Structures are given as structure tokens and as C-alpha cells.
Amino acid sequence: MYVPILKSADDFSGAWDPSTATLDWCEANYVWSFYIAEWWNTVSNLVMILLGLHGAARVYLSGGEHRFIFSFLTLFVVGSGSWLFHMTLSYPMQLVDELSMLFCVSTLIYCALEINSKESRANYPLAFGLLLATTLLSATYMAINHPVFHQVMYSLNVAVLVFKIAHVLRAHRRYWKPFGVGVAMY
Numbered sequence: 239m240y241v242p243i244l245k246s247a248d249d250f251s252g253a254w255d256p257s258t259a260t261l262d263w264c265e266a267n268y269v270w271s272f273y274i275a276e277w278w279n280t281v282s283n284l285v286m287i288l289l290g291l292h293g294a295a296r297v298y299l300s301g302g303e304h305r306f307i308f309s310f311l312t313l314f315v316v317g318s319g320s321w322l323f324h325m326t327l328s329y330p331m332q333l334v335d336e337l338s339m340l341f342c343v344s345t346l347i348y349c350a351l352e353i354n355s356k357e358s359r360a361n362y363p364l365a366f367g368l369l370l371a372t373t374l375l376s377a378t379y380m381a382i383n384h385p386v387f388h389q390v391m392y393s394l395n396v397a398v399l400v401f402k403i404a405h406v407l408r409a410h411r412r413y414w415k416p417f418g419v420g421v422a423m424y
Contacts, residue, residue: 257327260385267327279393281326283317290314303357305349312342336388337376343395344372 252268252275263279270277293310297303315338323335348368352361379388407413 254326254328258329259323259327259332260329261332262327263324274325275327276324280321283321283324286317287314287321288317290317305345305352305360309342309345309349312338317343333380336379336385336392339392340372340375340379340395341387342409343392343399344368347395347399347402349400350406352407353406 250266250268252271253273254275255268257267257275258337263276265276267275274280290310290313294307294314297306297310317336318329319334319336319338323331326332345368348361348365351399356363375391379391
């Protein structure tokens with residue numbers, strides 16, 4: 239009887255070798271496909287890609303505000319960038335993944351700060367300020383080239399977003415439970 243023997247993680251090579259990324263996550267590379275370095279990290283991004291497209295389409299078709307369409311599209315870009323990064327483990331795709339995360343959370347911060355604004359009225363100074371801050375963070379990260387800088391800056395931005403949403407939800411107690419579940423799932 240033939241029993242297949244699994245190779246060790248060091249025995250696999252793939253289409254995108256050698257890896258140029260500064261990070262390589264806990265998953266063995268090229269185990270499931272010659273073309274996908276981290277199979278599960280790659281495939282799991284399909285959910286984010288589809289939800290981003292679905293959300294943007296739903297908001298657009300219902301006549302929703304452009305800021306929410308844009309937010310869902312940035313989620314789509316994050317999912318696509320993460321897909322490309324985990325598929326290739328290349329430094330340029332790592333930048334697409336990580337920088338799109340910064341711009342996405344910046345877009346979400348804009349939406350949270352403008353939650354009480356009039357519909358279809360853009361706050362251009364706020365949008366420009368967030369764009370400028372995120373661009374400066376991105377340029378600094380590319381100059382430093384150290385993943386911990388990105389992780390800290392992204393975490394701080396997410397913390398700002400969570401605290402702003404929690405502040406808004408103080409007036410709407412019925413949303414606390416779904417918000418708490420969402421934060422826990424994140």
C-alpha cells in the first residue's frame with residue numbers, strides 16, 4: 239500500500255521564489271500550490287474582496303453616499319492587496335497590502351468623524367488632512383522599511399476608529415452588543 243510522505247516546508251519552492259517580503263507568516267509556503275505561497279492566508283482574503291465589492295454595489299444601487307462606496311472599495315483593495323502579498327510573498331505586494339490597510343482605515347476614520355454630517359456634503363479639509371497624514375505615514379514606512387512601524391501605526395489608527403465609534407454608540411445602546419461582537423471578531 240502506497241502512503242504519501244509529506245515533504246518538509248523547506249522542500250517546497252514556488253513560482254514567486256525567492257521571497258523578498260520582510261514578513262513570512264506561520265504558514266508553510268507552496269504546500270498546496272506552486273503559484274500560491276501561503277494558501278490559507280491567500281484564499282481567506284476572498285471574503286474581504288467579495289464583501290468589499292458587494293458592499294460598494296449595494297450602497298451604489300441604494301443611492302448611498304460616495305464616502306461609503308469608497309470605504310467598501312478600499313476594503314476590496316485591501317483584500318486584493320493581501321491576496322497578492324500572501325500569494326507571492328514579494329516586497330512590492332507587501333507594500334500594496336500594508337499601505338492599502340492604512341488608507342482603508344483612514345477612510346473609515348473619515349466616515350466615523352463625519353457620521354453626523356449632512357448627506358452628500360464632503361468635508362474636504364478633513365479628507366485632505368487624513369490623506370496627507372496617511373501619505374506621510376506611508377512614505378515614512380517605506381523609508382524605514384520595518385514592519386513593526388506599520389503594525390504600530392495601523393494599530394493606533396484602528397484604536398482611533400474604535401474609540402470614535404464607541405463614542406458615537408454611547409447614544410445608541412442597542413448597537414453595543416453587535417459592536418462588541420465585531421471588535422472581538424476583529
